Amino acid sequence: MTFSDHDLAQRLELTEARSNAAFVEARARIFPKSGAQWQAIAGAYVLFDGPGSPLTQTFGLGLFEETTAVDLDRIEAFFAARQAPVLHEISPLASPTLLPLLGARGYQPIEFTSVLYQDLTPASAPEPPHSDIRTRIIGPEEADAWASTAAAGWLEEAPELTAFLRELGAVSAQSAGMTCFVAEAEGAAIATASLYMHGGVALLAGASTVLVGRRRGAQAALLAARLHHAAAHGCTLAMMGALPGSQSQRNAERHGFRIAYTRAKWQLLREGR
Template sequence: MLFADYTLSQRLERTEGRSNAAFVEIRAQLQPASGATWCEVAGTAAMFDGPDSPLTQTFGLGMFGEVTPSDLAALESFFQERGAPVLHEVSPLADASLLPLLTQRGYQPLEYTSVLYQPLSAAAAPPVSRNPQLRTRLLAPDEAPLWARTAAAGWSTEMEGLEEFIRELSVVSAQSAGARPFLAELAGEPIAAGGLFVYDDVALLAGASTVPQARRQGGQQALLEARLHYAASQGCTLAMMAALPGSQSQRNAEKHGFRIAYTRTKWQLASK
């Protein structure tokens, strides 16, 4: 039995922080003009990927020891010097002194995220194919553009401009250290994409989407099972993912054995 305690939260927060840091590192390599960079303060990973990027925030605040006012000031300067909002995604298991400090400095809660987990076993049986025309595969490094196009197509009906944003984000993500991009193909045509990031013995699942015309064909379920089996075969003992509380993504994860470890709160420093 793996309990949702402080130790588990440390593992999960460290993995997601490392995932975002790997993205920022490859962004800086591929696009030096972006100014992408990251730093660590008191065990907290602070990422800058542009003022409007969803990756521009911190992970692990208060999870690796007490955070002092000077620590927060250093993190705030990191973002403010780059013209970015100051955002911290905080586990409820963080050091108890953190919340009063955040409110004293003018932070306000912005949103919530469910963090889910599932223990993995290398002895688990491989996934069973339910559709002979559907197959999943791990992509080669030079297939990053294909994965990005497929991932972005899944968002094409959501909001104007979102497809191109996701495509640009995904082509970088697929090339980051530790990334394992998976694709589902139906009769040889790509229909769904799913990301996997491996750090130590933890596998982070993210970036799942299906092209609109191929939904309800089993693509996402096949990708989920394939990524979990692959992660276990690589020595991972734990899988994690994040979802909007009460969302369909959370329900799908719980249907496939994931449990909610805790709900994080994103805090934003109010503008002066």
């Protein structure tokens, strides 16, 4: 059994950071004028995907190297130059010197994420549910169709974000190392999900189901398909993120995931130096 400790946090946070860096690189390739780019500062991944993108933030701050005031100066300058907010996803296993430093500079926590994981072997991956749902990995030529299906599943909650969500899905589908899955019923796509693997860790993301396809076991089938694929490719851990106490977290725990830690997102709200 893998226990929740500093080593595990490094593996999980690095996998998510690498996934987001691949997304930023894809954005820069597909939309050269976007200014999307990332760099490593003090062991953290500092990512810019546009001022309003949920990927514009850092990952791994204080987890791989000690963070100093000079490091934060560089990071804050990176975002200021791009007129973007300064946001950090902070693991509670980061250096204990980091939080006082953030507090003194005017940062405040604004959001929490449950980071969940489970040990993975070919034998432990769940069997797909017995249903009429078929899952498969999409081909490169299906990226736009996959993105449209993913966006359709999210648009019920945010109909005003149609163009943004389709673009988000299209870039994700073309990110290096990302494997995109689709679930179909009667030949029609009803759900999507994605998988990113790094260093033996499988990051599960991109889960979306269109309204007419819900409560048919599509996401259970996609979860099984991704875990089998990851285990077959040498992954020994699977991870995902969820809003604390959400239905997504409960579903993950029902399928054998457990909480590694609760991560906080910190935002620079005022100059405190």
